[in-house]
Amino acid sequence: xxxxxxxxxxxxxxxxxxxxxxxxxxxxxxxxxxxxxxxxxxxxxxxxxxxxxxxxxxxxxxxxxxxxxxxxxxxxxxxxxxxxxxxxxxxxxxxxxxxxxxxxxxxxxxxxxxxxx
Amino acid sequence: xxxxxxxxxxxxxxxxxxxxxxxxxxxxxxxxxxxxxxxxxxxxxxxxxxxxxxxxxxxxxxxxxxxxxxxxxxxxxxxxxxxxxxxxxxxxxxxxxxxxxxxxxxxxxxxxxxx
Numbered sequence: 001x002x003x004x005x006x007x008x009x010x011x012x013x014x015x016x017x018x019x020x021x022x023x024x025x026x027x028x029x030x031x032x033x034x035x036x037x038x039x040x041x042x043x044x045x046x047x048x049x050x051x052x053x054x055x056x057x058x059x060x061x062x063x064x065x066x067x068x069x070x071x072x073x074x075x076x077x078x079x080x081x082x083x084x085x086x087x088x089x090x091x092x093x094x095x096x097x098x099x100x101x102x103x104x105x106x107x108x109x110x111x112x113x114x115x116x117x
Numbered sequence: 118x119x120x121x122x123x124x125x126x127x128x129x130x131x132x133x134x135x136x137x138x139x140x141x142x143x144x145x146x147x148x149x150x151x152x153x154x155x156x157x158x159x160x161x162x163x164x165x166x167x168x169x170x171x172x173x174x175x176x177x178x179x180x181x182x183x184x185x186x187x188x189x190x191x192x193x194x195x196x197x198x199x200x201x202x203x204x205x206x207x208x209x210x211x212x213x214x215x216x217x218x219x220x221x222x223x224x225x226x227x228x229x230x231x232x
Contacts, residue, residue, distance in 0.1 A: 004160070031218070042121075043161075043207070043222040056219060090160055094218060102211040102218045103149045103168040108160030 002026055004109035006091050012115045015081060021112045023074040023091030031096040032074040033106065034066060037088040049074060050096055081116045088113050119144050121208050123223035131231045136180075136195040138226050140208030143189070148210040150191040151220065152182055155205045164206075167191060178202070203230045 004025045013019050025032060034046040048056035049068040063085075065077040074091055092106040124139040142148060149168050153161040165176025172184040178201075182193045191208060208223040 006160075040224070042224045043220075045219060045221075048219060092160075096218050100218065103166065104218050105151075105163050105166065106161075106218075106220060108153075108162070110158070110160045 004091060004093055004107050006089075006109035006112050008112060009110065010113045010115075012117065013078070013081065014117050015083070017081075018077070018079040020078065021076040021089055021091075021114075023076075023109055025072055025074075025091075025093035025107070025109075027093055027095075027107060029093040029095045029107070030071055031094050031104075032068060032071070033092040033094075034074065034076055035090040035092065037090055037111070043090070047076075078114075081114075083116050086114055086116045119148065119210055119212060119221050121210050121221055121223035123206075123208050123226050125226055126224065127227050127229065129229040129231060130198045132200055133197050136193070136198045136202065136228065138193040138206050138208075138228065140182075140191045140193065140223060141189050142191065142208075142210050144210070144212070146212075147184070147186055148212050150182075150184060151209040151211070152176065152180070152191075152193050153207045153209060153222075154178075155207065155225075157204075161207060164193070198228075198230045200230050200232065203228055 031050045036044045046060045047066045067075040088111045090111045091109045094104040094106045120143040122141045151166045152164040165174045167184045175181045205225045205227045207225045209220040
């Protein structure tokens with residue numbers, strides 16, 4: 001495997017289910033991200049992990065719970081979701097450093113298409 | 118707060134015609150600037166980025182973009198469109214300094230290429 005992989009690619013769940021999305025990066029990066037992509041809205045940054053520490057939580061509802069056990073893996077645990085949570089969830093990774101100062105390139109996975117019934 | 122505006126949610130061009138996708142940012146301090154492309158059922162892929170130096174940046178697949186500070190713009194161009202360029206294009210910015218690197222995206226422009 002190369003780059004950033006995400007599983008599953010498609011997920012349909014009921015509002016009372018619990019499921020998890022998985023992301024794995026094979027690039028040796030130290031930062032990982034979750035984004036939500038909804039129709040007609042800009043990509044929304046949800047969470048950022050830098051060296052396995054969460055550094056950003058953009059007011060995401062608690063029904064979304066991230067987990068970063070190591071710098072290569074990132075999970076998004078889902079429970080009691082709402083239909084409006086249906087979207088494409090994208091994972092990305094990058095190599096952050098003080099030297100790059102915000103110019104690091106993010107590499108994206110193909111996404112998980114989530115449908116909440 | 119930093120924001121990105123992409124003029125036109127849909128742009129349609131004929132094959133071989135010039136492609137121009139517009140992007141304006143709001144910051145008074147020039148940020149880092151990025152263009153990403155998303156093909157159907159795929160994630161985003163970096164086309165090009167501007168950090169420092171030459172204001173005309175060349176990217177993959179024949180695309181280029183020019184940073185114009187006076188116009189707070191970073192428009193994406195390609196001289197001759199190809200059918201394979203049909204995709205959605207996203208402009209993004211990242212604030213300078215420190216190790217933040219959080220991207221703020223525009224709403225995207227869907228490019229259609231007619232034969």
